[in-house]
Amino acid sequence: xxxxxxxxxxxATGYVGRSLVARLARSDWAQPVAGVRRAxxxxxxxxxxxxxxxxxxxxxxxxxxxxxxxxxxxxxxxxAAHAEALARALAATQAPPRxxxxxxxxxxxxxxxxxxxxxxLSGEGDYxxxxxxxxxxxxxxxxxxxxxxxxxxxPKSPQWTERIARLLVARRLxxxxxMGDGCSNLVFVxxxxxxxxxxLRRPRxxxxxxxxLAMPDAPRWNDYFMAFGEQLGAVPVPRIPGWRxxxxxxxxxxxxxxxxxxxxxxxxxxGVPPPIPPSLLRLWGQDIRLDVSKATHGLGVRWTPLxxxxxxxxxx
Amino acid sequence: xxxxxxxxxxxxCVTADVCVVGAGAAGxxxxxxxxxxxxxxxxxxxGGLEDSRExxxxxxxxxxxxxxxSPPDRYRQRRLGGSTTIWGGRCMPFDPIDFEARDYEAFxxxxxxxAELAPFYPQANVLCEAGRFAYTAREAFPDGGRPMIAGFxxxxxxxxxxxxxxxxxxxxxxxxxRLSSSRTVRVMCHANVTAMxxxxxxxxxxxxxxxxxxxxCFRVHARRIVLAVGGLESVRLLxxxxxxxxxxxxxxxxxxxxxxxxxxxxxxxxxxxxxxVAVNHGYELSPDGVYCRRRFAxxxxxxxxxxxxxxxxxxxxxxxxxxxxxxxxxxLLYLARFMIPYEYGKRLHGGEPIRLRSxxxxxxxxxxxxxxxxxxxxxxxxxxxLAARKFPSVIIHPRRPRYSLDFHAEQxxxxxxxxxxxxxxxxxxxxxxxxxxxxxxxDVHTVQASLAALADDIRASGAGSFxxxxxxxxxxxxxxxxxxxxxIGTVRMGTDPRTSVVDTDCRVHEVDNLYVAGSAVFPTSSxxxxxxxxxxxxxxxxxxxxxxxxxxxxxTAESPVQKGA
Numbered sequence: 001x002x003x004x005x006x007x008x009x010x011x012a013t014g015y016v017g018r019s020l021v022a023r024l025a026r027s028d029w030a031q032p033v034a035g036v037r038r039a040x041x042x043x044x045x046x047x048x049x050x051x052x053x054x055x056x057x058x059x060x061x062x063x064x065x066x067x068x069x070x071x072x073x074x075x076x077x078x079x080a081a082h083a084e085a086l087a088r089a090l091a092a093t094q095a096p097p098r099x100x101x102x103x104x105x106x107x108x109x110x111x112x113x114x115x116x117x118x119x120x121l122s123g124e125g126d127y128x129x130x131x132x133x134x135x136x137x138x139x140x141x142x143x144x145x146x147x148x149x150x151x152x153x154x155p156k157s158p159q160w161t162e163r164i165a166r167l168l169v170a171r172r173l174x175x176x177x178x179m180g181d182g183c184s185n186l187v188f189v190x191x192x193x194x195x196x197x198x199x200l201r202r203p204r205x206x207x208x209x210x211x212x213l214a215m216p217d218a219p220r221w222n223d224y225f226m227a228f229g230e231q232l233g234a235v236p237v238p239r240i241p242g243w244r245x246x247x248x249x250x251x252x253x254x255x256x257x258x259x260x261x262x263x264x265x266x267x268x269x270x271g272v273p274p275p276i277p278p279s280l281l282r283l284w285g286q287d288i289r290l291d292v293s294k295a296t297h298g299l300g301v302r303w304t305p306l307x308x309x310x311x312x313x314x315x316x
Numbered sequence: 317x318x319x320x321x322x323x324x325x326x327x328x329c330v331t332a333d334v335c336v337v338g339a340g341a342a343g344x345x346x347x348x349x350x351x352x353x354x355x356x357x358x359x360x361x362x363g364g365l366e367d368s369r370e371x372x373x374x375x376x377x378x379x380x381x382x383x384x385x386s387p388p389d390r391y392r393q394r395r396l397g398g399s400t401t402i403w404g405g406r407c408m409p410f411d412p413i414d415f416e417a418r419d420y421e422a423f424x425x426x427x428x429x430x431a432e433l434a435p436f437y438p439q440a441n442v443l444c445e446a447g448r449f450a451y452t453a454r455e456a457f458p459d460g461g462r463p464m465i466a467g468f469x470x471x472x473x474x475x476x477x478x479x480x481x482x483x484x485x486x487x488x489x490x491x492x493x494r495l496s497s498s499r500t501v502r503v504m505c506h507a508n509v510t511a512m513x514x515x516x517x518x519x520x521x522x523x524x525x526x527x528x529x530x531x532x533c534f535r536v537h538a539r540r541i542v543l544a545v546g547g548l549e550s551v552r553l554l555x556x557x558x559x560x561x562x563x564x565x566x567x568x569x570x571x572x573x574x575x576x577x578x579x580x581x582x583x584x585x586x587x588x589x590x591x592x593v594a595v596n597h598g599y600e601l602s603p604d605g606v607y608c609r610r611r612f613a614x615x616x617x618x619x620x621x622x623x624x625x626x627x628x629x630x631x632x633x634x635x636x637x638x639x640x641x642x643x644x645x646x647x648l649l650y651l652a653r654f655m656i657p658y659e660y661g662k663r664l665h666g667g668e669p670i671r672l673r674s675x676x677x678x679x680x681x682x683x684x685x686x687x688x689x690x691x692x693x694x695x696x697x698x699x700x701x702l703a704a705r706k707f708p709s710v711i712i713h714p715r716r717p718r719y720s721l722d723f724h725a726e727q728x729x730x731x732x733x734x735x736x737x738x739x740x741x742x743x744x745x746x747x748x749x750x751x752x753x754x755x756x757x758x759d760v761h762t763v764q765a766s767l768a769a770l771a772d773d774i775r776a777s778g779a780g781s782f783x784x785x786x787x788x789x790x791x792x793x794x795x796x797x798x799x800x801x802x803x804i805g806t807v808r809m810g811t812d813p814r815t816s817v818v819d820t821d822c823r824v825h826e827v828d829n830l831y832v833a834g835s836a837v838f839p840t841s842s843x844x845x846x847x848x849x850x851x852x853x854x855x856x857x858x859x860x861x862x863x864x865x866x867x868x869x870x871x872t873a874e875s876p877v878q879k880g881a
Contacts, residue, residue, distance in 0.1 A: 112497040114352060175605060177445075177483070177704055178490050226604055235603040239483065241704035287497055 004031040007200060008065040008097075010052055010086075011072035013040050015157055016102060016192055020069060021045055023193045029201070035061055053081035058089035062097065067200045069100045076130035083134035090141050099144040100199045102192075104131045105185055105212065105290055107148060110282075116291040117148070117210040125279055135210075145199035149192050150185025150214035150290055155313050157189060163274045168229045170273065172248065174238040179245055180222035182286040185214035188304035188312075198299040208298055212290040215303040221284040224306070231310050248276040318496050321360075321507035321528045328534045332358035332502070333865050335524065335538035337509050337553070340398020341847055342833035342854040343544035344487040345443055347501045348494060349858035355865050356500055358538065360507040360526060363395030365488070370529060371395065374508070375549070377749035378738050384797040385578075385753040388548055391801035396505060397488020399546065399801065400847070402657070405484025405708060407446040407848040408477075409437050411626060413616040414726075414842040420623035421758065423575060423729035426839050427811045427820045433852050436859070440851035445490070445705075446480040447606035453478060456602045464610040464631075466594040470773035472618035472766075481599070481607040481708045482847075510744050511557050512541070512830070518560035520829045527744050540861060544833040544854065547576075547803025548749055551735045551836070554807065554817075556746045559826065566807070566824040569814045573735040575805040576751070577841040578798035580725040580759050583632055584767065585784030589717040593779045597631035597719065598711040607708050613843070614766050625726035625758070626843035627766040632722035633712035637668060639677035643712055644685025645692040647678035721782065724799070725766065726841050728758045735806055753798045764789045802846050807836035822857045833857050 007024055011017045012034035024032035025045050034040065034047040050057035052072045062068060068090075072082045090096040108115050109122035123132035135146055153160040167173035195213050219227070229237035256275035263272045295301050304312075324330060334350065336343045339361035350357050363371045372395075377388035393401045410430065417425025438449040450456040453476050464475040495503050511525035524536040543550050551573040559565035564572055589595055599607040614627040634641035636650045649656070651670070670678075682689065699707035738750035764786055771782040810816025813825040818837050824830040833854045835846040842849075 113499055175445075175705075178493055181493060230603055236601040236605040237603070238605055239703070239705035241702065243702070285493065287494060 005029060005066035005200075006031050006033055006064060008033045008035050008048070008061055008068045010035040010050075010058075010061075010068065010070045010082075012036055012042070012047070014071050014073050015159075016152060016189065017071040019154070019189050020071065020193045020196055023190070023197065027197070030197075033061075033065060053078060053085050055085040055088040055092070058085055059092050062089055062093050065097050067098045067100065069102070069196055069200070071102045076126040079130040080133050080137070083137040087137050087141060096141070096143065098200055098204075099138070099141050100196050101134070101138055101144060101146050102196070103135055103146050103148045103210075104128070105148050105150045105214070105288070107132045107135060108288060110286065112287045114289050114291050115212070117212055117294055143204055144209065145202075146210040147192070147195055147199060148210060148212050148290070149187050150212075150218065151187070152189050152192055153186050153309060153313060154189030155315070157313070160186065161313050164225070164228060165232055166274055167276070168225060168232055168234045168237070171234070171238055172240075172273075172276070173225055174229060174240050175222050175226055176240050176245065176284060177222070177242075178285065179240075179242065179281060180220065180225060180284045182221055182284050183289040184218050184221045184224045185288065185290050186218050186224060186306065186309070187214045188309040191215070191301055191304050195295060195299050195301050198301065202299065208294070211295040211299060212292050213295055213301070214290040214292050215305065215309075216292055216296070218289070219306055227306060228310060231314060245276070245281055249278040249281050253277045317498065317502055318492070319502055319504045320364075321504050321526060321534075322530055322532055324504075324532060324534050326532055326534060330358060330504075330526075330534060330536045332356050332536070332538045334358070334540045334542065334861055335360065335536055336542045336544055336833075337524075338362075338398065338543065338545035338549070339396050339488065339503055340393075340544065340546065340834075341400050341487055342850050343398070343542070344491055344495070345440070345851045345854040346542060346544060346833060346858040346861070347503070348443065348491060349855050350862060351494065351498050351501055353862050353866060354500070355862060357502070358536065359495075359501065359503040360509060360524075360536070361396050361503060361505050362508045363393070364505045365396050365492075367393070367395055367401075371506075374742050374744065374746075376742070377751065378740070380750070380752035381797075384794070385751050386797070386800045388749050388751055392546060392548065392803075395488065396492070396503070397486045400485060400487040403482075403484050403801070403847060405444075405446075405482035405706070406479050406845045407441065407444050407482055408451060408479045408844045409433075409449075409852070410842045410844050410849050411616065413619060414626060414840055414844075418620070421625055421726075421728050421840070422756075423731070423815070424840050427809060432820075433849070433856060436852040436855040437848070439855055440848050441480070443485075443487075443851055444482045444848055445485040446482045446848070447602060447604040450602070451478050451480065452476050453608075453610060456480075456608055457600070458603065461600055461608075461610075462596045463594070464596055464612075465589070465777070465779050468774075468777045468779050470612070470615075470770075470777065472615060472622075472769040473612045473773050474615055475610045475612060477613045478608045478610060479845075480602070481609075483705045508744055509553060510746060512553070512565055513557070514560060514565075514827070519827065521827060529743065538829075540829045540831065540865065542831040542833050542857065542861070546834055547806050547836040548735055548751070550832055550834065551806045552737065552746065552749050555737050561826075565830070566817045566826050568826055571808070571815060571817050573806050574731040574733070575729040575808050575839075576733045576735050576753055577727040577729060577804040577838075578753060578800070578802045579841060579843075580727050580755065580763055580793050581723060581799040582763075582792040582795055583635060583720050583722050584788065584792045585721050585782055587631065587719040587721055587774065587780065587782045589780035590778070591717070593717065595631065595717060595719075598713075599708060605705065607705070609708070612770055614769070618769060622765040622769060623761070624765045625728060625762040627723065627725040627762060628843045629721050629723040629766075629770065631719040633710065633714065634718065634720055637674075639674060639681055641714075642681055642684070643714065644682050644689045645710075646712060647681035647685075648689055649710070651675065651678050651682070717780070721767070721770070721784070723763060723767070724843055724845075725759075725762050726843050728756050728762075729805055729808070729840060730754055730756050755794070755798075760790045760793065763793050802835065802841070804835045804838045804841045804846060807832045808839045809837045810839060821860050822853070831857060831861070
């Protein structure tokens with residue numbers, strides 16, 4: 001019987017990390033190993049405890065694996081430290097495994113229009129700049145694939161499904177007019193994990209290192225909010241005027257953010273209404289459209305359309 | 317990107333694959349449709365981002381009979397977004413019968429059918445922000461919505477069709493960011509086309525002359541040119557250039573400016589419903605958040621049987637001017653009418669002087685109905701002033717089940733109803749317009765026959781009665797003259813150059829690279845407000861332009877025109 005490839009997933013407790021662990025566990029070729037900071041239950045899947053910012057610990061975890069996927073999220077300082085630690089650990093490893101690094105479309109900053117992988121990386125805000133820094137840090141890793149997903153939605157996606165649903169049901173979100181005119185660049189979570197799987201298995205190709213991930217012809221944010229709102233039964237989906245959004249971002253968001261942090265520390269995450277920070281509103285109006293032809297052809301991703309993605313997200 | 321023509325050097329030549337003249341509903345729809353298509357688009361807009369009195373005055377002109385037609389600079393806006401900056405937002409598609417040649421409507425019939433436009437209506441609906449393309453109550457509402465009149469099932473009239481309302485969307489502000497961020501569409505403000513010059517063979521526009529009010533003058537060379545300047549200004553631009561015939565561009569057969577239609581509209585009669593009959597004459601929000609309203613629509617077989625044009629009617633509040641309605645808010649609106657914009661006030665209060673006796677009676681209404689006024693003002697503040705999707709119009713729920721009827725009907729094409737050039741010239745040297753709008757006996761028949769059929773339907777349904785004076789129809793239909801803002805038919809579409817100006821692709825018969833977008837090309841007017849169909853037809857034209865400009869490899873290689881400004 002053929003041995004399965006051992007794939008280490010760093011940031012395995014995160015949304016994409018958990019989905020990937022489950023996907024690989026179902027596969028006939030991979031044995032996932034969940035890299036976790038604290039003890040976590042992954043059933044039959046083996047776990048390895050390591051601090052993502054600790055090069056020595058990462059180096060130990062990298063022993064005997066055939067591939068490593070980094071889905072580490074967190075504050076900008078953590079992401080930067082993780083990239084540096086990972087680069088050092090890989091450099092110190094004999095015959096380093098294939099790295100798949102989950103970056104983000106945030107590396108394109110405030111770009112608009114159709115953006116392919118050759119677009120200059122500028123990063124906007126702490127998150128975007130941290131992702132750019134991480135990509136630059138890992139640029140020296142020879143056998144690496146960088147994936148730049150748009151907004152990942154799917155069952156229990158905290159950012160782009162659950163948060164949006166709460167805002168829609170509370171009628172704090174709806175059709176935003178010009179403020180929601182940006183392309184959503186939504187990508188269904190299973191398509192991201194499929195792309196990671198393809199990136200792990202594809203032949204080494206230094207010329208083709210980075211891939212954008214988003215459904216082709218992704219809806220504008222307004223269309224997403226409208227379709228999701230109707231599916232949730234939050235109808236009639238309201239048109240939100242500009243003054244309401246300005247109030248959300250300027251007056252409501254700061255105290256809600258503080259409450260959110262306090263609630264998280266008290267272990268009551270989810271009890272506080274989600275804030276709508278100015279950065280989120282900027283994103284909804286930013287008409288950047290990821291060119292995903294490279295991932296379509298190079299990784300063979302079959303994109304889940306919006307309707308099906310919403311249906312599957314709601315089925316949970 | 318958005319540019320300013322005043323930044324272009326005098327005498328310069330700006331080039332493009334497609335030059336769209338006018339950034340209103342049609343021009344912006346074409347530009348948006350060609351974003352990222354590989355087609356290099358230049359949009360020339362006379363106005364800027366804001367209203368400007370000096371620019372607006374370029375629209376001034378004369379009318380044959382001021383009682384029959386508004387001054388030409390009213391109901392039109394010369395700025396980014398065009399007249400969508402002031403429109404009311406009512407959307408509905410044309411009906412199949414509108415495209416048919418009908419022997420009782422002279423010069424009726426389109427050279428294309430509804431099927432040619434149907435693929436573009438849903439996207440037009442999206443651009444107008446009127447939600448889903450669902451124009452029957454059954455399609456728009458999961459439960460079919462509330463009936464307009466409980467138990468009404470008319471033989472001649474249906475109440476199942478809807479009008480849907482745009483926000484109303486100002487295309488200029490709504491789509492400015494998309495246009496600004498485009499790499500292939502340039503919108504140039506303050507650019508007035510003053511001449512369209514033909515090549516030696518007289519078949520192609522070789523050059524556009526463009527001027528700005530501060531005095532810049534430059535040229536535009538484009539492979540294809542689209543006039544998207546509205547039903548009146550299209551005539552002015554065409555006739556101000558001599559063309560091959562010397563009678564105006566595209567005007568070799570003296571058709572440009574003729575067949576000018578607006579709509580026939582008015583408020584008439586009294587509808588009284590039996591006690592206990594549920595009447596729903598206001599708006600309902602569809603699941604996608606759009607205000608929808610049912611109306612009486614004359615069925616197509618009834619139109620044919622009555623030999624009448626297309627016709628719709630809505631339940632309306634009693635005439636505002638008459639204090640006998642005893643409704644506080646109507647009296648308040650009447651007394652505060654100076655605050656209502658001209659374009660909306662004209663049909664609300666008629667502009668008649670307020671007499672003292674009448675003012676006292678209105679004031680009495682206001683005082684007696686203070687609670688109703690407060691409730692209305694709160695509703696208006698919340699649902700109109702603060703709302704981004706505006707409550708579309710004043711809806712009054714009368715204390716007694718009495719209404720008047722607000723009708724909107726098709727006007728018959730008439731070659732004697734026309735727009736020509738007047739003697740005066742504007743500051744840029746273009747002759748101004750002269751409008752001579754006329755109606756026909758068929759128009760009066762359309763309204764009379766339709767109203768009579770409605771009275772029959774109401775009576776037969778047992779819901780109540782509708783009474784009106786047949787002799788009053790013509791006077792009421794003309795009380796405020798032609799319906800403002802709907803400028804239709806002046807550059808009509810057809811297959812015969814002797815009776816039409818543009819072909820089925822909206823291309824001027826006489827000129828190989830000149831197109832016209834907008835209601836100017838509609839051969840007939842329908843009952844429908846024109847904006848949605850203007851946008852649908854503009855999207856169809858954009859599709860054609862894309863097909864003829866971009867080759868299969870995605871190149872625009874045929875161009876002898878250099879790219880860039």
